[in-house]
Amino acid sequence: MDAHLAFTRFTGRRLHLGVCGSIAAYKAPDFVRMWRDAGMDVGVTLTDAARRFIAPLTFAALGASPVFTTMFAAGHPGDGASPHSADDDVFGHLMPGQSAHAFVIAPASASTLARLAHGLADDMLSAQALAYPGPLVIAPAMNPKMWSNPATQDNLDVLRRRGHVVVEPGCGRTACMEEGQGRLADPRDIYLHALRAASPQDMQGRRVLVTLGPTREQWDGVRYWTNPSSGVMGASVAVALWLRGADVHAVCGPGTPWLPAAITRHDVTSARQMFEAADGLWDSMDAGVFTAAVADFSPAPRGPEKFKKADAQDGFSVDFTPNPDILATLGQRKRGGQKVVGFAAETSGLAQSMARKLAAKNADMIVGNLVGGADAGFGSATNRVTVLAAGRDAEEWPVLPKPDVAWRIVDWLVRL
Ligand code: C5P
Numbered sequence: 001m002d003a004h005l006a007f008t009r010f011t012g013r014r015l016h017l018g019v020c021g022s023i024a025a026y027k028a029p030d031f032v033r034m035w036r037d038a039g040m041d042v043g044v045t046l047t048d049a050a051r052r053f054i055a056p057l058t059f060a061a062l063g064a065s066p067v068f069t070t071m072f073a074a075g076h077p078g079d080g081a082s083p084h085s086a087d088d089d090v091f092g093h094l095m096p097g098q099s100a101h102a103f104v105i106a107p108a109s110a111s112t113l114a115r116l117a118h119g120l121a122d123d124m125l126s127a128q129a130l131a132y133p134g135p136l137v138i139a140p141a142m143n144p145k146m147w148s149n150p151a152t153q154d155n156l157d158v159l160r161r162r163g164h165v166v167v168e169p170g171c172g173r174t175a176c177m178e179e180g181q182g183r184l185a186d187p188r189d190i191y192l193h194a195l196r197a198a199s200p201q202d203m204q205g206r207r208v209l210v211t212l213g214p215t216r217e218q219w220d221g222v223r224y225w226t227n228p229s230s231g232v233m234g235a236s237v238a239v240a241l242w243l244r245g246a247d248v249h250a251v252c253g254p255g256t257p258w259l260p261a262a263i264t265r266h267d268v269t270s271a272r273q274m275f276e277a278a279d280g281l282w283d284s285m286d287a288g289v290f291t292a293a294v295a296d297f298s299p300a301p302r303g304p305e306k307f308k309k310a311d312a313q314d315g316f317s318v319d320f321t322p323n324p325d326i327l328a329t330l331g332q333r334k335r336g337g338q339k340v341v342g343f344a345a346e347t348s349g350l351a352q353s354m355a356r357k358l359a360a361k362n363a364d365m366i367v368g369n370l371v372g373g374a375d376a377g378f379g380s381a382t383n384r385v386t387v388l389a390a391g392r393d394a395e396e397w398p399v400l401p402k403p404d405v406a407w408r409i410v411d412w413l414v415r416l
Contacts, residue, residue, distance in 0.1 A: 003381040004235035007403040011039035013198045016096035018125040020109035021049020023175040024141035024184035071124045093127040102197035107141035117155035139167040144180025204245030209285045210238040211292035213253030215271040220302040228378045231256030234291030236406035271323035287339040290327040331362035344368040365389040
């Protein structure tokens with residue numbers, strides 16, 4: 001699991017996974033592991049065709065419970081169900097509707113899409129889906145011609161109109177060696193859509209700008225000035241905001257992590273480009289979270305040629321000029337209702353620096369951390385931060401995975 005996606009705050013949430021007959025069914029056990037790692041309880045239903053590809057026992061062994069395979073257990077002796085199977089439960093078809101916070105069908109076959117679109121309930125999965133009151137997360141996978149067939153597309157239109165979330169398949173070569181759209185979506189997208197379905201939507205309707213990663217200030221044709229920021233903290237914030245319903249615009253420095261397609265990503269390289277992208281977006285945003293490790297200075301550029309060693313036998317000096325402070329500029333310009341969260345990474349004097357930045361940058365909240373320790377800061381999967389907001393006492397949080405720090409930052413942002 002990518003460090004910025006490893007959320008663990010889903011304890012007590014239950015997810016139900018439906019698996020259909022597609023070669024992509026071999027990827028489904030991985031989903032169970034990811035959601036279990038996030039803290040969720042996971043139940044599974046396999047269609048008859050899915051069981052041709054993968055066994056119920058695989059899911060049970062990974063901790064999925066219950067695992068359903070058939071609607072009517074009696075009369076199906078030796079049907080391959082595991083001893084942990086829930087097939088004897090008379091009301092198993094109602095169970096996800098009564099207890100699950102999210103219902104995902106991945107991979108979803110063309111025939112299951114048709115069943116869902118037409119409200120059929122002639123197998124366990126379609127009956128459970130029909131009895132589920134919330135929106136389904138549907139991740140289809142099939143041959144490109146089956147996908148593009150108007151019958152399938154019409155069924156998808158019906159499902160979208162009803163509010164179900166369709167995680168579109170990707171393009172490329174499918175298992176049947178055809179080129180086109182039909183491959184199961186990136187598993188990370190499916191994993192995250194499920195988390196989103198089980199998350200509080202307390203940021204719904206709010207547009208949030210996030211800056212993240214390092215910037216790179218070019219000096220000559222081959223050299224640049226930068227810092228070791230991985231962008232993991234900012235990517236965690238962007239994803240946590242999206243999980244909780246926000247419309248997220250991420251302005252990303254070089255080398256920053258993968259983000260789900262539902263986050264609008266603006267890739268930039270230099271501090272000046274990051275400033276221009278953020279500045280252009282700011283007026284239409286409700287909040288900004290400025291996690292980027294922006295280079296404070298740029299070297300005066302030497303042009304596109306490589307500077308030769310032979311030209312500087314006695315050493316040389318480089319002039320630096322200050323870059324715009326994105327957070328301070330946009331913080332000063334914020335209108336009523338806009339909220340600004342800044343970061344402070346220091347090697348000492350953290351509390352004073354946080355208080356100073358809160359005022360100087362006109363921020364509503366500052367998240368500070370001491371860099372240098374192994375469990376916090378640049379490149380680490382965890383962070384130990386102190387948070388300060390106007391009118392609230394500073395709070396020190398324990399060492400937490402960065403996604404969980406991000407989740408708590410959103411908890412504060414909601415209440416700012
Ligand atoms: O002043 P300092 O660089 O320590 O402040 C850090 C905070 O300011 C971070 O939130 C960072 O993203 C933001 N910042 C910025 N533009 C800069 C420098 C810092 O947005 N040029």
